[in-house]
Amino acid sequence: MAKISSTDLLEQLKWRYAVKEFDSTKKIPSELVSALEDSLVLTPSSFGLQPWKFFIIEDQGIKDQLPAISWNQPQPKDCSHMVALAIKRNFAEADVARFIDCLAASRGVTVESLEGYKGFAGGFVAQGVSEGWIEHWSTHQVYIAIGQLMSSAALLGIDACPMEGIQADKYDEVLGLDGTEYHVVLGCALGYRSENDKYATMNKARFPKEEIVERR
Ligand SMILES: Cc1cc2nc3c(=O)[nH]c(=O)nc-3n(C[C@H](O)[C@H](O)[C@H](O)COP(=O)(O)O)c2cc1C
Known part of the structure; x- marks a missing residue:
C-alpha cells in the first residue's frame, strides 16, 4: 500500500524547482528543519559508510558572507537555512572500523x-x-544526500536550491573547517520562494520520458 499517491508525489516533484529568489522574511519552523536534518542522516551511502557531515547555517551573519563566495548568487543570504554538504577528508580504513562499530x-x-x-x-x-579516487567517491555519496534533501523538502512544501556554484574552499574558511576533517563540496539553500521569483512558473525543460527511460 503506497504511503503517498503517485499523483501527490508527482505534484510535489513538479512543484519543486531550483529557487532563484527566496523570501527572506519566511523561516522554516524548527520541527521541519529537524525533519530535514533527519532525512540527511537517513541518506543511504555505498557500504553504508557515510563519508560526510552537513552544516546547517541559520546565522544571518554567516549567511551574509556567502553570496560573495557563491558567484554572487543571493540564495545563501536570503534563504531560511543554508546547508553546506561536506565530505570527510582522508577517509580511510579507520573510518570503516568506526562504521563497523x-x-x-x-x-x-x-x-x-x-x-x-x-x-x-x-x-x-x-x-x-x-x-586517489576516494574523495570523488565521497563526493558522489554527498550528491545522494542532496537528492534526498531536495525531495524531502519538496514533500514537506519547503523550497530549495541545490548549489554547485559555490567556492567550496572559501566555504571551508567561513565555516572554520580549514585544518579539520571536513571539506565542503556542495550547497543547498532551503526556505520559501519569493512571490517575485519568475522561475517558479516556468515550464520544466526535460527530455521526453521515452528518450531517457526504457523498460526492458
Ligand atoms: C548539483 C546541482 C547544482 C546546481 N547548482 C546551481 C547553482 O549554483 N545555482 C542555481 O541557481 N541553480 C543550480 N542548480 C539548479 C539547476 O540549474 C536546476 O535544477 C535545473 O536547471 C533544473 O531546473 P529545476 O530544478 O528548476 O527543475 C543546480 C542543480 C543541481 C542538481
Whole structure:
C-alpha cells in the first residue's frame, strides 16, 4: 500500500524547482528543519559508510558572507537555512572500523561477526585511497544526500536550491573547517520562494520520458 499517491508525489516533484529568489522574511519552523536534518542522516551511502557531515547555517551573519563566495548568487543570504554538504577528508580504513562499530551496535551483533564485511568495505576504501579516487567517491555519496534533501523538502512544501556554484574552499574558511576533517563540496539553500521569483512558473525543460527511460 503506497504511503503517498503517485499523483501527490508527482505534484510535489513538479512543484519543486531550483529557487532563484527566496523570501527572506519566511523561516522554516524548527520541527521541519529537524525533519530535514533527519532525512540527511537517513541518506543511504555505498557500504553504508557515510563519508560526510552537513552544516546547517541559520546565522544571518554567516549567511551574509556567502553570496560573495557563491558567484554572487543571493540564495545563501536570503534563504531560511543554508546547508553546506561536506565530505570527510582522508577517509580511510579507520573510518570503516568506526562504521563497523556503529553497525554492530545498531544490529546487536559482535564486531567479530562483521569481519567479512569489514574486510570487503575496508579493501574498497584502501583501493580508493591508493588510487586517489576516494574523495570523488565521497563526493558522489554527498550528491545522494542532496537528492534526498531536495525531495524531502519538496514533500514537506519547503523550497530549495541545490548549489554547485559555490567556492567550496572559501566555504571551508567561513565555516572554520580549514585544518579539520571536513571539506565542503556542495550547497543547498532551503526556505520559501519569493512571490517575485519568475522561475517558479516556468515550464520544466526535460527530455521526453521515452528518450531517457526504457523498460526492458
Ligand atoms: C548539483 C546541482 C547544482 C546546481 N547548482 C546551481 C547553482 O549554483 N545555482 C542555481 O541557481 N541553480 C543550480 N542548480 C539548479 C539547476 O540549474 C536546476 O535544477 C535545473 O536547471 C533544473 O531546473 P529545476 O530544478 O528548476 O527543475 C543546480 C542543480 C543541481 C542538481
